[in-house]
Amino acid sequence: MRSKVETITNKSMNEGNATIEYYIYTRKSTESEDKQVLSIDSQTDELKKIARDNKIRVKAIESEAHSAKAPGRPVFNKMIKEIEAGKAQGLLVWHANRLSRNSVDTGLIIYLLDIGKLKEVRTPGQIFRDNPNDKFLLNLFCSQAKLENDSKGVDVKRGLKKKAEMGYLPSGAKAGYMNDPYAEKGNKRIKEDPVRFPIVKEMWRLLLTGVYRVPKVVDIANNKLGYLTPKHKRIGGKPMAYSAAYVMFRDPFYYGMFEFPRKSGNWFRGRHKPMITEEEFRKVQEMLGGAENERPHIHTFAFTGMIRCGECGCMITAEHKTKRQKNGNVHYYTYYHCTKRKRGPKCVQSVVQQNDLEGQIIALLDQLDISQEVHDFGMKWMREQNAKDSVNTNAVLTNLQKDYKDCVAVVDGLIDMRAREELNKEDFQRRMEDAQKEKKRLEELLADTGDQIDKRIKFANEAFEFVEHAMLKFKTGPWEKKKEILSTLGSNLSLMDKKLSISLENSLVPMKTVSLVSNQVIARVRTAKNPVNKTEIEQSLARSQSMLRTVNNVRTIFERQNGYIYIPDLRNYAHA
Known part of the structure; x- marks a missing residue:
């Protein structure tokens, strides 16, 4: 998101800042990496105040809600191209990790300092210019942010693997099941949804009779048995989609097995209550045939x-x-x-x-x-x-x-x-x-x-x-x-x-x-x-x-x- 061009002037503007035009860049990811970071509006207000106090000339304010763990941020990339074209020479950010949490973008910022396209990177507490110490520190702060992400990723993967080995699916609950909302964080368990479990079980029974095809089973569940997806803040509370039913009827989770990670070949016996037997699951797969289409009855x-x-x-x-x-x-x-x-x-x-x-x-x-x-x-x-x-x-x-x-x-x-x-x-x-x-x-x-x-x-x-x-x-x-x-x-x-x-x-x-x-x-x-x-x-x-x-x-x-x-x-x- 880009605001209108704003210039903050002061009669006593120092000579160094007068020759540099800055982008104010604010970012906040929706992911857990930025839980403690100020909102975009709060970052913008603080940085505008710093610009006024330090007589900084602001060319534009650029904002986006996007993770910096990988390259590819559209607003950031557009801003960098304009810096390469000489339209601005400085960056004013809340912290170095607002600019980058990945090695590609970090290297690009350091390179722009090397070639003189980027004169300064400012934060509320520091100024980074084209000298060895500043570039080393800027690289260190961005690399530290990457280290935090990488370490967190390793810890999360280790925790998810351990959870899978204990027999608990490390993801959201499947249709007919629910996560225990009162279990301690990191100790969530999947249990039967008292409202939806019997309906989904009846869907399996209907399909196993060989009388009904998947679309008819879904229609019965939605219109006769009153199935609605779990209601969350902005989603849910809707009938089951046909595509979701096809995925469900091909999921081994329902007879007690799950693969983690997906397509890894690592299978685990779940500790949740199975809805059907393995033999019944195999029978359904034969009925559905290849891909996601049912074979015609001959x-x-x-x-x-x-x-x-x-x-x-x-x-x-x-x-x-x-x-x-x-x-x-x-x-x-x-x-x-x-x-x-x-x-x-x-x-x-x-x-x-x-x-x-x-x-x-x-x-x-x-x-x-x-x-x-x-x-x-x-x-x-x-x-x-x-x-x-x-x-x-x-x-x-x-x-x-x-x-x-x-x-x-x-x-x-x-x-x-x-x-x-x-x-x-x-x-x-x-x-x-x-x-x-x-x-x-x-x-x-x-x-x-x-x-x-x-x-x-x-x-x-x-x-x-x-x-x-x-x-x-x-x-x-x-x-x-x-x-x-x-x-x-x-x-x-x-x-x-x-x-x-x-x-x-x-x-x-x-x-x-x-x-x-x-x-x-x-x-x-x-x-x-x-x-x-x-x-x-x-x-x-x-x-x-x-x-x-x-x-x-x-x-x-x-x-x-x-x-x-x-x-x-x-x-x-x-x-x-």
Whole structure:
């Protein structure tokens, strides 16, 4: 930044200064090297005062916010060119290290003194001219600044390497994680972000199903699960970008490993909590293919990439078979079987037809199936109970906010006491650990009120919606929809002796009871001779104590659920 040309004159200006025009040069880096340096405005004010007091003629004031650790400062380079052209002959700076912290620029300044293009370099306490002692001292001061930078760099690199060897990533936290804000400087630890960790983990799960591609996973995280990047002073608080998601899905950090420095080949086992297994990470890399583009799917099998062999643990694959009879009829079959790629004892599991596999899935969906009347009744009852609880919720929320504010004050007080050395390290760590536990407990309680309860009511509605439509959509939908439904049902899918085993998603477990009890109630109503309508069904459900207990259990489970699960909307066939 360059101000207008300013000339400071005085009738008693001495002859030496009268023949020299000076640049006032001010600089302050945004990096840690200049933490203790005056601001640019403060430097300028002080140097202008010195110019007046010493009858110095100022040609221009040049300022920039740029590190001097390496050559290439645009304002500095422009100023030097004008000195070489004879437009000025002196420099007035706050300190020699404002001019240079690198050997190239230092050498250039000394050379300009050597050839007479630069007559003087002035600071508030010294004048450097073209004589051996002055040039030696100027070179020394600039070299000392370089030494400080170089030594600091060595110390920082050593500290970062030590941190990596201890299992802690020496950089900012990845998506889903956070740096412990209350750890002592130099002792920062990466821990799970209570808000974003479950969302990012769900993103990995969705991608691993093979149903969703990266852009769709990002859309779900941003628009359905409410992901926002961490908010800082000037950045953050925004949805995840597609490019950031591709980088994330290729980062080994998420299964517990990291490389430091980057591209060094030095790998470390992190002490943070992994989000996925190494095997799951490898699977994602195969799905994404080369560079950052996903490989196109060349098969149309509904259930490949999702199920493992219950005997050997290998993936289940599929193949089409065609049988032609002598009478000319042609039959098409799809068989699923173990890939049998593991060495060791031979896997003896046989093939299973897709029709048999689908029959087992339909049987499970039948256990979850509910009618629209049950869906509407369940959500109506849950919203009514939520409204009744809102008065108590507001009172609890007020008290929790007060307790949380007090707890934060305790944490801040401990930090101040440690800074004043009123607490030794052991007492500080012990008391801080207790305070942090209480703070985390209050954060979790606060998260369970207000908007979080409304959000979980929304998740409950999505679960009711899913079990209402899943069986019909599975029977009539395309292979993509079948795959999506199966991936939503649960995890740890395995095939053993032609029997499919599924660990049902926690959100769907209570739906089996809802389906069973509601079917019993509706069956009793429909035994009457006269047809029944929706109102009569809802009234019967409301009179059933077992139904009310069941729906209340569903509400409790969703209010206590820790984490996020994406449940697709099955009211249309739109493929992800």
